[in-house]
Amino acid sequence: MEVRDVELLEKHLPHDENLKALWDEHILFEKRLDKLKSKQILTPQEKVSLKELKKQKLDGKTKIQIMLDRYRELEM
Secondary structure, three states: OOOHHHHHHHHHHHHHHHHHHHHHHHHHHHHHHHHOOOOOOHHHHHHHHHHHHHHHHHHHHHHHHHHHHHHHHHHH
């Protein structure tokens, strides 16, 4: 994530519950992905979970980016 995105996120997280929920979820997915990626061998179920977590994280990041883009437009 770019510095300007992080700054915008920090500015709006305290008063935007939807953005905060998406960000918290993003962090949770990131931690779960890191845990799975740290394993040397994944079970078939863990491989499926890894793919699903990646999709969910990307979907959430896309939603966060859309919200940040809207805030950016409002500030212009």
